[in-house]
Amino acid sequence: MSAADFASFSNHAIMFASIVYVLAFVAHITEYAMGRRVPAAAPSFTSADTAAAPTSLLRREARQTRPASAASSESTANTAATAVLPREDAAAGSGAAALAVGSDGPEAVSDTRIEQFGRIGVALTVLGCLLHAAALVTRGLGSDPIRVPWGNMYEFTMAGTLGVSVMYLLLLRRYRLRWMGLLVTAFLVVVLMVDVLVLYEPAGPLVPALHSYWLMIHVTAAIIASGAFAVGAIASVLFLLKQRAIDRGTLSPRGYLARLPELRVLDRVAYRVHAFGFPIWTFAALVAGPIWAEYAWGSYWNWDPKEVWAFITWVVYAAYLHARATAGWKGKLAATIALIGFATLLFNFVGINYFFGGDSMHSYAGK
Amino acid sequence: MSSTTNTEVTAATGPDEPTGAGAAATTPPTPPPAPPALSPVELGRWAWRQLTSMRTALVLLFLLALAAVPGSVIPQSNINAVDVSNWKADHPTLAPIYEKLGLFSVFDSPWFSAIYLLLMISLMGCIVPRLRIYWRNMRARPPRTPRNLSRLPESRTFELDADPADALARTHAVLRRRRYRAELREDSVAGERGYLREAGNLLFHVSVLIVLVGFAYGQLFGYKGGVITVVGQGFSNSLSQYDEFSPGSLFSPGDLPPISLTVKNFHADYLTAGPQAGQPTTFSSKITYTDEPGAPQQHAKLSVNHPLNLHGVNVFLVGHGYAPVVTVKDGKGHIAYKGPVVFLPHNSTFESFGVIKAPDAVPEQLGFEGLFLPTYGFTDARGPFSRFPAALVPVLSLVPYHGDLGMDAGSQNVYELDKTHLKPFASSGPAKLGPTARLKLSPGQTVQLPNGAGSIRFDKVDQWVKLQVSDSPGKDIALIGVLLGILGLLGSLFVRPRRAWARVTRRDGRTVVELAGLDRSSGGGGLADELDELERLVSNHPPAPMQEHK
Numbered sequence: 001m002s003a004a005d006f007a008s009f010s011n012h013a014i015m016f017a018s019i020v021y022v023l024a025f026v027a028h029i030t031e032y033a034m035g036r037r038v039p040a041a042a043p044s045f046t047s048a049d050t051a052a053a054p055t056s057l058l059r060r061e062a063r064q065t066r067p068a069s070a071a072s073s074e075s076t077a078n079t080a081a082t083a084v085l086p087r088e089d090a091a092a093g094s095g096a097a098a099l100a101v102g103s104d105g106p107e108a109v110s111d112t113r114i115e116q117f118g119r120i121g122v123a124l125t126v127l128g129c130l131l132h133a134a135a136l137v138t139r140g141l142g143s144d145p146i147r148v149p150w151g152n153m154y155e156f157t158m159a160g161t162l163g164v165s166v167m168y169l170l171l172l173r174r175y176r177l178r179w180m181g182l183l184v185t186a187f188l189v190v191v192l193m194v195d196v197l198v199l200y201e202p203a204g205p206l207v208p209a210l211h212s213y214w215l216m217i218h219v220t221a222a223i224i225a226s227g228a229f230a231v232g233a234i235a236s237v238l239f240l241l242k243q244r245a246i247d248r249g250t251l252s253p254r255g256y257l258a259r260l261p262e263l264r265v266l267d268r269v270a271y272r273v274h275a276f277g278f279p280i281w282t283f284a285a286l287v288a289g290p291i292w293a294e295y296a297w298g299s300y301w302n303w304d305p306k307e308v309w310a311f312i313t314w315v316v317y318a319a320y321l322h323a324r325a326t327a328g329w330k331g332k333l334a335a336t337i338a339l340i341g342f343a344t345l346l347f348n349f350v351g352i353n354y355f356f357g358g359d360s361m362h363s364y365a366g367k
Numbered sequence: 368m369s370s371t372t373n374t375e376v377t378a379a380t381g382p383d384e385p386t387g388a389g390a391a392a393t394t395p396p397t398p399p400p401a402p403p404a405l406s407p408v409e410l411g412r413w414a415w416r417q418l419t420s421m422r423t424a425l426v427l428l429f430l431l432a433l434a435a436v437p438g439s440v441i442p443q444s445n446i447n448a449v450d451v452s453n454w455k456a457d458h459p460t461l462a463p464i465y466e467k468l469g470l471f472s473v474f475d476s477p478w479f480s481a482i483y484l485l486l487m488i489s490l491m492g493c494i495v496p497r498l499r500i501y502w503r504n505m506r507a508r509p510p511r512t513p514r515n516l517s518r519l520p521e522s523r524t525f526e527l528d529a530d531p532a533d534a535l536a537r538t539h540a541v542l543r544r545r546r547y548r549a550e551l552r553e554d555s556v557a558g559e560r561g562y563l564r565e566a567g568n569l570l571f572h573v574s575v576l577i578v579l580v581g582f583a584y585g586q587l588f589g590y591k592g593g594v595i596t597v598v599g600q601g602f603s604n605s606l607s608q609y610d611e612f613s614p615g616s617l618f619s620p621g622d623l624p625p626i627s628l629t630v631k632n633f634h635a636d637y638l639t640a641g642p643q644a645g646q647p648t649t650f651s652s653k654i655t656y657t658d659e660p661g662a663p664q665q666h667a668k669l670s671v672n673h674p675l676n677l678h679g680v681n682v683f684l685v686g687h688g689y690a691p692v693v694t695v696k697d698g699k700g701h702i703a704y705k706g707p708v709v710f711l712p713h714n715s716t717f718e719s720f721g722v723i724k725a726p727d728a729v730p731e732q733l734g735f736e737g738l739f740l741p742t743y744g745f746t747d748a749r750g751p752f753s754r755f756p757a758a759l760v761p762v763l764s765l766v767p768y769h770g771d772l773g774m775d776a777g778s779q780n781v782y783e784l785d786k787t788h789l790k791p792f793a794s795s796g797p798a799k800l801g802p803t804a805r806l807k808l809s810p811g812q813t814v815q816l817p818n819g820a821g822s823i824r825f826d827k828v829d830q831w832v833k834l835q836v837s838d839s840p841g842k843d844i845a846l847i848g849v850l851l852g853i854l855g856l857l858g859s860l861f862v863r864p865r866r867a868w869a870r871v872t873r874r875d876g877r878t879v880v881e882l883a884g885l886d887r888s889s890g891g892g893g894l895a896d897e898l899d900e901l902e903r904l905v906s907n908h909p910p911a912p913m914q915e916h917k
């Protein structure tokens with residue numbers, strides 16, 4: 001294939017990736033909409049056991065079907081049973097839905113359906129992610145000479161969203177993130193749409209300052225960390241929204257928020273994802289970046305606006321980790337700091353490139 | 368005297384507070400009644416506790432982030448002095464205020480330094496006691512077994528087909544195999560693991576200090592200088608040769624290594640087609656250099672991202688541009704100036720601005736100001752402009768002046784004409800081109816100035832490169848610091864400090880094991896799995912060897 005072939009394949013692949021993400025989004029919407037017919041968990045499962053084993057939105061829902069259909073007195077017994085459930089989950093992989101089928105009745109059937117839609121959502125996201133990755137790789141191959149595919153805002157956005165998608169899928173199993181699918185796919189669809197419609201630029205070679213081994217490492221690490229921070233930010237937003245609804249007593253049992261994991265789990269997932277991203281960000285911003293700068297500009301730290309903001313982001317996330325470790329500052333305050341951190345990250349990407357494009361030495365800002 | 372004061376205080380306190388009046392009577396009239404008077408030592412201790420508290424660390428971290436913001440928004444003099452002076456010219460009222468606040472050099476300003484110094488002090492104040500505690504904990508025995516294990520966040524109870532002593536021994540062995548530091552007690556086993564977490568955390572915080580030391584060292588002893596050298600000319604590493612130079616505060620000019628170099632050529636490639644036409648694809652420059660006077664000449668090729676490193680000093684190619692070579696003759700036909708003149712590009716098509724000064728011209732000095740356009744283009748709307756960065760159709764478009772260049776008044780900016788005593792020539796061309804004369808020259812072309820004031824010839828186009836010479840000592844320290852910091856972080860964030868206890872009792876002739884755990888990391892979670900695993904291992908553990916022999 002010639003460079004031009006690769007480039008047009010890339011354009012097609014990103015289009016298909018977007019479409020598949022839309023389908024994934026639709027699957028998650030359906031999952032959610034079907035779930036609405038079943039009241040979500042009352043905040044009954046507050047035992048440490050449940051908190052210790054974060055269960056997905058649907059698993060919890062499946063468990064709650066029985067109290068919904070049976071006498072309410074059963075619900076306590078049911079809660080006690082949760083201590084055993086996660087272990088079975090772990091053993092049976094993700095076959096949690098099977099548990100719900102045990103009780104007959106229309107809702108039990110719809111639980112399997114709900115679970116199915118959730119899984120379809122994830123499967124489609126995986127497919128979308130593969131296409132997305134293919135689009136990015138062929139974009140690099142489609143430039144003459146071949147290069148890293150982050151030479152301008154279009155490519156950088158494509159790479160950044162891939163980071164979010166990959167991080168979500170990578171951490172999905174480990175932290176049981178499926179409840180996040182709806183928001184993640186929505187985010188991917190919207191940002192990719194903006195990318196393709198507004199930021200598109202035909203493939204071309206790189207400006208010389210971007211020809212560097214270390215730059216590649218730097219950007220890859222930055223993208224991975226940003227992906228993790230984005231996933232963490234989603235968890236933190238949901239935490240804050242749910243916290244607020246609970247504080248105000250407006251948590252509707254059939255609403256979206258009620259279907260999310262318990263507050264503690266949201267908080268912990270947010271922490272873990274941020275903790276995963278922070279060392280990578282440290283490496284990207286404070287090791288690989290400076291090494292590249294040393295080669296490109298002759299000094300490893302120049303207080304260039306982009307560096308300043310990368311540093312600010314780093315400091316804010318360090319503050320987040322501190323807040324998270326301080327008794328009494330967990331929860332709301334920590335989540336707010338995490339969101340400030342993410343805002344600085346976004347500002348660095350969007351704001352600095354647009355407002356200071358000319359000034360910044362990071363010349364991939366589309367002028 | 369004192370009694371009057373007391374009554375006044377009483378009156379002020381009001382009738383509602385009889386006890387307050389009594390208290391006021393015994394204390395000097397210093398409102399408000401301060402917290403129990405602190406001795407200077409106590410006050411110092413209190414302040415130290417405040418400074419080294421986690422809350423203060425958090426606030427200082429936030430302040431540091433906030434304080435860095437203006438540095439990215441307002442031009443900084445150590446990064447781009449030209450931007451700073453433009454900004455100052457554009458904002459005459461704000462500029463002096465900003466100047467006073469140090470906003471043009473945020474990162475060396477007293478307030479920025481104050482924040483990070485406080486943070487560092489806080490950090491040290493935080494590390495030292497934690498190191499002590501860590502040292503003590505490292506050697507401490509695992510914690511006492513709690514009385515009621517089922518009260519702990521996670522616990523299990525199961526039966527074991529073994530006698531209690533054997534059950535204890537098995538549990539002990541399992542804990543040790545799972546890398547717990549375990550201790551066998553009368554009827555229980557206690558274990559603790561994950562000491563590396565705190566070690567990692569301490570390492571991380573110490574590394575922050577190491578990085579700062581490395582960074583500060585570079586800032587104090589390092590330097591960075593920029594020099595524009597026309598291709599074919601040379602440069603030797605001494606202060607007077609630099610166009611711009613920013614030394615660290617402890618740098619001494621004697622530290623400059625005696626390098627000298629000559630720029631042999633410069634080459635740039637640009638995209639010639641497509642939507643990104645004009646975007647550069649490569650820059651490179653060949654140079655010859657000597658390490659020290661008298662040393663043999665060596666060759667090197669500089670390109671972006673490929674500096675030349677000489678004795679720790681880096682020479683970079685950071686910019687390039689055009690230097691038209693001109694010959695200016697005065698009214699008498701004498702050569703008043705001949706040579707390349709550096710024009711500074713101000714956009715990506717390398718439309719460049721520059722001035723030519725001929726102070727030796729008689730009877731009047733001559734000056735020229737204008738644009739160099741590497742690929743000439745013209746529209747009525749835009750006037751002359753450059754279409755492409757390479758010198759394909761080079762043109763000089765100049766406005767000539769005559770009078771006094773004002774160069775006697777000392778050093779002068781070579782990129783600016785001081786027009787206080789200069790007058791433009793009147794135009795002799797069509798009125799629509801304006802009242803002042805403007806010259807358009809292509810290479811090889813000579814143009815006569817009006818009134819027989821002289822002539823200017825555009826001989827050819829040379830190029831110049833901007834070299835940056837820099838040395839940042841201490842960068843190895845900083846790098847090692849960051850890498851250690853990341854290592855520490857990994858320990859701090861991913862090692863799970865855990866405690867586990869087991870108590871074995873005999874109930875109704877059966878051996879019952881109570882197993883409980885505590886997770887001490889910020890992340891929490893996963894403890895249930897750990898206990899399940901422990902239970903499984905204890906249940907499946909082969910009986911203690913002693914029994915096998917029976």
Ligand code: HEM
Pocket residue numbers: 318321322324325419420421422424428486489490491493494568572575859860889
């Ligand atoms: C330059 C400033 C600092 C930075 C960048 C920084 C960064 C960090 C990071 C990234 C963590 C890891 C958090 C975790 O394990 O979850 C941490 C933990 C910690 N920091 Fe700092 N820190 C700084 C200053 C300080 C200061 C001044 C103190 C003393 C008050 C402090 C006390 C602590 C403590 C006690 C922990 C352990 C928290 C835990 O148990 O998880 N730090 N810090």
